[in-house]
Structures are given as structure tokens and as C-alpha cells.
Amino acid sequence: MIEGFVALYIFMLAAITGYEIISKVPVILHTPLMSGSNFVHGIVVVGAMVALGHANTGLEQLIGFLAVLLGAGNAVGGYVVTERMLEMFKSSKGGK
């Protein structure tokens, strides 16, 4: 646990960063970007691994197992659909 004001600073700076990143985005990228940010919160799989990793009882293991499974699904699925969408963006001059 990261305590008190340090946690608040991280919260604030991360929130502002997120806001800044998206504020200048053209409409054509809204869906891919939403999909991309959907992928990024797939980082939850890391926390799920730790939760399962220190599980002691059968119940904790079961819930932890579900957490990892769902988290991995979020990360992999999010990556593949975003990749597939962005793959198709090209200009008429060729190139990417």
C-alpha cells in the first residue's frame, strides 16, 4: 500500500495525464483509442497474478484463478482488437 499524500499525488498526476492525452484526439480515432485504453487497463492481470499468488485457501484460489483468467482475457482480447483496427489505417499516399 502506498500511503497518504504520495498516493494522492500519483492519483492526481495520472488523472491529468489521461485527460491531456485524449483531449486532442481526432474523432476518427475515438473507437481505436477506447479499445486501446481498454487494453491498457488489462494490466489488472498483474494484480490478479499477485492476488492468486498469495492465496491460501481454496476459496481464495478459486476467486484468484477467475481474476487471472478474466484479466488475461481483457489484456489479450483488448490488444488483438485494437491491433486489428489500427492495422487498417493508412493514407492514400501509401505508408502508415
Place this chain on the structure above:
Amino acid sequence: MSFILSASYFAAAVLFILGLKRMSSPVTARGGILWAGVGMLIATLITFLHPDIHGAGNYALMILAIGIGSAIAWWTAKRVAMTDMPQMIALYNGMGGGSAAAIAAVELIGGTPLNTSTKTIAVLGALIGTVAFSGSMVAFGKLQGLIRKTFRFNGQQLSNMAVFAVTVLLGIGIIYSAGSGGFALFLFFVLALAFGILMTLPIGGADMPVVISLFNALTGLAVGFEGFVLGNPAMMIAGIVVGSSGTLLTQLMAKAMNRPLTNVLFSQFGSAEEGAQSEVTGALKPIEAPDAAIMMAFAEKVLIIPGYGMAVAQAQHKIWELTQLLQERDVKVKFAIHPVAGRMPGHMNVLLAEAGVPYDVIYDLDEINNEFASADVALVIGANDVVNPIARTDPESPIYGMPILNADEAKNVIVIKRGQGAGFSGVENHLFYADNTRMLYGDGQKMVSELISQTKEL
């Protein structure tokens, strides 16, 4: 936490932020997802070395879970059609929310006692994650056509609020109880699941993109909160960044649809309040494909307005073929995209990109709206509400105030449409009855194919 672990999480957080930044421009977007992907890979691999993880059994379960989850997601994500992308985002997002909630459950049940502030954040993340999970699943079901009905009854808002209030009270109880909460914790999760379902069920299909975007932001927040609980900086930063950017994106979408977020969540759209609508004047005037082809082939400027109907008819490849034919004849062709064309902002651009249409002939509403007056032909294919001039003129209409593409200002308007029905909102489209509008009835793909063969013969 060891140095290598901390350094890897730091690198992952940096890669996520830079990746998202790159994804906000079409030129660098592809690189962006790759950067974020590398960050994810580093973070995941290094976590196997996390000092809190113990027991060979847990490692085995971990690898099994990652294997199953990844395989299912990979398989479904590879197979899904581009038109179905929005519900897949909802599905994967729901999984993330569920995962965050499950982490909270393990931490709250678990042996290590948590202090009050940690418990509060864990419970908050659990609530948000669970609601995002069940809500996203309902959104997925709705867009996928698994749930067709919209469930509404009198006093629905009130009963939803009651469920929510009880859930919150239980949550507070769990925070201040000495132990893990036991049955109260179980009931808390059940009620949170129920609330996610109840709040999403009455929301209409047209509003679903905004809701998915909202759940995306909520999942981000839940992940961030659980990151605080676990003391995992990569999760904290990635989660909160997504939480705030997702909130802004949700607002942008709601604004583009002219539907304040509160209306999306708490009101009923396109259901009962019909009736008070202004009368339509004029008649629907059909046109045949050969005439429409001539009209476009000898035009100077053609603006194409694609809608979700085009995507359903899989006509985007044909449209691009037609565009190229017209370009060879020195007709200027541009695509005019309404912010909510398709099912979410930018979805139509993805569908056109899939068909090979370069993004520099595709224009946003703001960029193109003053060009309609100088266009010879506006070709509307599978779009309806987004070109309805009633949104500008009739304050009684449910879509009044929504920004629309001013197709009615073009010299000629050709509308390709399957039948005579109204749009998603159930509102009659006055554009179809205008003097300069001709209706080309038929399946989108078939009609465009006919336009192509007719244009070739000219």
C-alpha cells in the same frame, strides 16, 4: 519490492502513457498499441518474480488461468467482424472489471488484515469493478442481439437507487467490520452485480456506445484502486490514466450525440414519447440505379455519407470501388462522417479503413459541413437520423439539437435505403421527402454494385 520489479513496472507505466499518446494520432497509432503491448508483456513476465507469490500450486493455477483466458480472448478477437467491434470491447472491458472485483474479493477475504483506508479503497474498487463487469456483459448481450428487450417499469430509477444504497451500506459495514465480512461480503457482490444489470437493462441500443465508454472508464478506475490496495504502481497509473481519459471520451461521445450523460443513464429514449411530431410534407421520390450513376458520374463533387446500415450490408468495399471509378472520371469524392456514424465515434472510420479507403478522403462533421452547399450529389447510404434536418428545425423532436450533416443543402441527394422505415430513433426523416432527394431502394451492397456497373458503361 526488488529493484528489477519496480524498474519493470515503471517502464510499463511509461510505455502505456507513450503508447496511448501515440494512439491519438493516425500516423503513429499502430506503433502506439505495440508500445503498450511491450509494456504489458514486461509487466506480466516480471510479476512471476513477485515476492508475494508463493506455492507451486498457485503458479500452476496462474499459468493455467492465463492460458485459458488468453486463448479464449485471442480466438474470439481474431474472428470477430469489424462491425461487431463495439460489443467485443464491452466484453473484454467487462472481464477487466470482473478481474478487479475478484482481486478485491481475495484481498478482503485474505488473511492479511487491511487498515481502514486500504479497505475503503478495496471496497470502492470492488463496487465499481463489479458494476462495470455485469453492466458490460449486458451491453455486450444487447449489441450482440442476445438481449432484445428493454426492461422498463414504473419506479425503476427508484428501485435501482434502493439497490445501490443497500450495496453502499453493506460496503460501509464491511469496511468497519473486524473480520472479512463473510456473508455480508457475499451479499455485497451479489447486489453490486444486480445493480450493474439493472442500470444497463433500460438503456436503449443507440446509447450503448456511451455506456460502454463509461464502463471502460469505470473499469480503469477500479483497476487503479486495486492497484493502490496492492501497492502496484503500474496498475495505479495505467488504471487512473484510463479512468480519466475514458471519462473525457465518454463526455465527448455524449456531446457528439447531443445526449447529456444523465439523460443516457436516467431517461428513456425512443420509447414512448412519440406522437408530438411535425407533419412530413412532400413525397418519397424513387430513382433507378442508371439515373443515379449518371448523376454522380457527371458531377464535380460527390459527398458520401455512410451509416451503420452500409456496414450491415457489407457495402464498404463496393463503395470504395465506386469512389475510385468516380475519381478516375475526375469527380471529387469525399466521405462525410457523423461522429456517431456506425456505433461509436470513429467506428465508421474503422469500417471504411478496413475496405481500403484512405483516411485523408474522410472528413469529420465540422470539416465538411459547409461543403454540402457546393456539392452536386450527396450520397446517403445506410444513414438516417444523422442527416435528418428536423434536428435543426423542430424543437419537439427527440433528436432536436443533435448536430447533423447538412446533406439537404447539396444540389441533389441520393438515399440508398432498404425500405421505408424510420431511423434508430423512430423519427421520420424529412430529408427523404425533400424536393432534391431521390430514393434508391434496395440492399446497400447490391445497389452500389449496380451503380458501379452502370458507371463503367458510361
